[in-house]
Amino acid sequence: MKIWIFAELSRRRLSQVALELISCARGLAADAKVTAVLIGHDLDAAIREAAAVGAAQIIAADHPLLENYDDCRYEAILTNLVRKYNPDILLGGATAVGRALLPRCAVKLHTGLTADCTQLAIEPEKGLLLQTRPAFGGNLFATIKTAEHRPQMATVRPQVMKVTPFTMVEEPEIIHVAPSEDELKGSFDWLDFIPKPESDNDLRNAKVIVTAGYGCGPDGVKLVRDFAAAAGATLAASRPVVDAGWLPYSCQVGQTGTTVQPDIYVAVGVSGAIQHWVGMSNAKKIIAINKDSDCFMMQQADVAVQADLFALLPAVISKIKKN
Ligand SMILES: Cc1cc2nc3c(=O)[nH]c(=O)nc-3n(C[C@H](O)[C@H](O)[C@H](O)COP(=O)(O)OP(=O)(O)OC[C@H]3O[C@@H](n4cnc5c(N)ncnc54)[C@H](O)[C@@H]3O)c2cc1C
Known part of the structure; x- marks a missing residue:
């Protein structure tokens, strides 16, 4: 089974989602042959990264x-390469670039595309790609198949797949392609690259996250902020907290916010709605603090602390500060 990953680059390095997708594709089927497609310039470092994470074949289109x-x-x-090599599956990240590029290719290739998948699998009977994503406002998960057309295409949200260790047995096959004049006809002039300022609220890379839910109210959010600061954790929020203006959107975790994968996720006054859960369920350890022991977050947590946050957090903060 030929599984292709559009391996998006970020400043000449493989993006995190590309590493995740190559790694995930390796495990999709026993006969999976994973190809990373790299489009960019000065690709040597990115080729090495794709090989190190398990691409059996690397197609590199390199041009200034x-x-x-x-x-x-x-x-x-990308569409010309697909027409030439006929992969069974083509995946990319649900990033700004992936969301722009893959639907364009799907239209040109007359095939379907499932956007923003959170889970992928192969159907044992027919070998079709099962593309699962939240649907109907996140209230259920829909599994979509592309039965008639090829390639089967999907974009996958960053941070939902894990990068698993890989030991290279054989060097990957590397195919260098020279883009034609036609392929290099551009659609706009590139003026400048201005990097986004470093945020001190880097949820994607945070190891410990403390999240304020709607149950905190504005005063509780301040307490949770103090708790996060004392614990050296990154502060996050559920959507109603952001909607209420108590914390900025950059803090939002969930389906319409950031997907996170910390070692420890502390959910304070968060009920665990599915739209929140899909953004943080890959945390290694979940600690829930909530008055309601029956809510989904408390039921799913590794450690569930049934307490009123206003009674618990001041004591915890002063204990951390004393130590
Ligand atoms: C299309 C769509 C996209 C969405 N995207 C997102 C998203 O990206 N992220 C997101 O978070 N939500 C999202 N939502 C909203 C989601 O459905 C829920 O409404 C939201 O996650 C609930 O947030 P919450 O758990 O903070 O609040 P609530 O569900 O109101 O839960 C509050 C919790 O606080 C507890 N509590 C109350 N007082 C205390 C106290 N004193 N001490 C301890 N615990 C207390 C309560 O027991 C309760 O469990 C989306 C919804 C839709 C329809």
Whole structure:
């Protein structure tokens, strides 16, 4: 089974979601042959990264004009490669670039695409890709198949797949492709790259996250902020907390916020609605603090502390500060 990953780059390095997808694709089927497709410039480092995480084949389209993402150039190159090699499956990250590029390719290739998947599997009987994503406002999960058309295409949310260890037995096959003049016709002029300022609230890379839920109210959010600061954790929020304006959107975890994978996730006054759960269920350890022991978050947590946060947190904060 030929599984292709559009291996998105970030400043000439493989993006985290590309590493996750290559790793995930290896485990999808026993006969999976995973190909990483790299489009960019000066790709040597990215080729090494794709090989190290388990790509059996790497297709590299390298040209100075491909240094920065361009809808037309990338789409032309990727669709022509698909037409030439006929992969069974083509996956990409549900990132700004993946969400722009893969639907364009799907239209050109006359095939279907499931956006924002949170789970992938192969149907044992027919070998079809089972593409699972939240549907109807996240109230249920829909599993979608592309039975008639090829390739089967999906974008996958960053941080939902895990990068698993890989030992290279054989060097991957590397195919260098020279883009044609037609493929290099661009759609806009690139003026400048201005990096996003470093945020001190980097949820994606946080090891310990403390989240304020709606049950905290504005005063409780301040307490949770103090708790996070004392514990050296990154502060996060559920959506109603953001909607109420108590914390900024950059703090939001969940389906319409950030997906996180910390070692420890402390949910304070968070009920555990599915739209929140899909954004944090990959945390290694979940600690819930809630008055209601029956809520989903408390039921699922590794450690469930039934308490009123206003009674518990001041004591915990002063204990941490004393130590
Ligand atoms: C399309 C769509 C997308 C969405 N995307 C997101 C998303 O990205 N992220 C997200 O979080 N939500 C999202 N939601 C909203 C989601 O459905 C829930 O409404 C939300 O997650 C609930 O947030 P919460 O758990 O903080 O609040 P609630 O569900 O109101 O829970 C509050 C909890 O606090 C507890 N509590 C109350 N007082 C105390 C106290 N004093 N001490 C301890 N515990 C207390 C209560 O027992 C309760 O369990 C989305 C919804 C839709 C329809």
